Amino acid sequence: MGRHAVTARPSLDAHLVADRGAFHLDVRLEIAAGEVVALLGPNGAGKTTALRALAGLHPLTAGHLTLDGVDLDRPARRRWVPPERRPVGVVFQDYLLFPHLTARDNVAFGPRRHGADRRAARALAESWLDRVGLAAQAGRRPRQLSGGQAQRVALARALAVDPALLLLDEPLAALDARTRLDTRAELHRHLADHPGATLLVTHDPLDALVLADRLVIVEEGRVVQSGDAASVTARPRTDYVARLVGLNLHRGRADGHTVRVGDLALTAADRVDGDAFVAFPPAAVALHPGRPHGSPRNTWPATVTMVQRHGDNLRVQLDGPIVVAADVTPAAAAQLRLVPGRGVWAAVKAAETRAYPAGPVDDPPHRT
Known part of the structure; x- marks a missing residue:
């Protein structure tokens, strides 16, 4: 209660x-x-x-x-x-x-x-x-x-x-x-x-x-x-709920730790099978001028569509195989020359990517 x-x-x-x-x-x-x-x-x-x-x-x-x-x-x-x-x-x-x-x-x-x-x-x-x-x-x-x-x-x-x-x-x-x-x-x-x-x-x-x-x-x-x-x-x-709580949200098909959203396969921290949601915060999205190498398991090419101030950082809207928002510092935005139309690579670590089943509304009317 x-x-x-x-x-x-x-x-x-x-x-x-x-x-x-x-x-x-x-x-x-x-x-x-x-x-x-x-x-x-x-x-x-x-x-x-x-x-x-x-x-x-x-x-x-x-x-x-x-x-x-x-x-x-x-x-x-x-x-x-x-x-x-x-x-x-x-x-x-x-x-x-x-x-x-x-x-x-x-x-x-x-x-x-x-x-x-x-x-x-x-x-x-x-x-x-x-x-x-x-x-x-x-x-x-x-x-x-x-x-x-x-x-x-x-x-x-x-x-x-x-x-x-x-x-x-x-x-x-x-x-x-x-x-x-x-x-x-x-x-x-x-x-x-x-x-x-x-x-x-x-x-x-x-x-x-x-x-x-x-x-x-x-x-x-x-x-x-x-x-x-x-x-x-x-x-x-x-x-709507994802925007309300400040998360990127996509629906796809999961097989273990992999969730396929359209043509993109995302690796998540959670193991799920079947219809699933995958979510991650904009702060978890790193942007690079070229394809990154190393620890990120999830990378894809993207195009900047909008850049807006968001608190002390900038919120960057990206198009590509999935539409996502990324939060970057003004210094990083200047270094990457982030303007609409700019091509970048996006990366999200698997540890910051959550997956969960996409069934019906999961909480029935409350009873006491």
């Missing part, structure tokens, strides 16, 4: 099947109470549709959505619970605070909708604002708050209804880099204390790695990979 303890409280069990125009979503999600799951994917993958379905803003066309053992959406039984009656808290990307209400009354809005009288709702709101460090800003309206403060008000508003499911839609995307760093740490603390299930929708791998116990990757409306951060980052299964 990662950093969160398992409780006896039931969890989210969902098979989200929904249509939005020509787009079709078919995603299974299970989240235990106290667990944080990050839903990642490229633009248009279905992350927002999944979140809206969970919140009750987009009805399912099939499947089911069960929370705390209660069906909130099950089309086969014509069961659908409207958003305001779901034990779900949502923090939207732009927070959507009511501009005419103070921070206190924004947070009190949910408890009031759930039947609390005004005094009790405002007392609860003040308690939550104190917990997120905004007691002194309780009387301010959204336009008087910084981005980080508005995010914390939105989080307090979502948590004030004691949700069985907390949904976070890109909760840090609107913040500048410095505020994002501080707010991420603050959010981590509050999620660790939340007893319900949490789904974090994000495109930022750092947010996912810091905040979530488990990652679920969606592409084109389907889950392509899931698991804890260590397993996902070590063995990406799609180009």
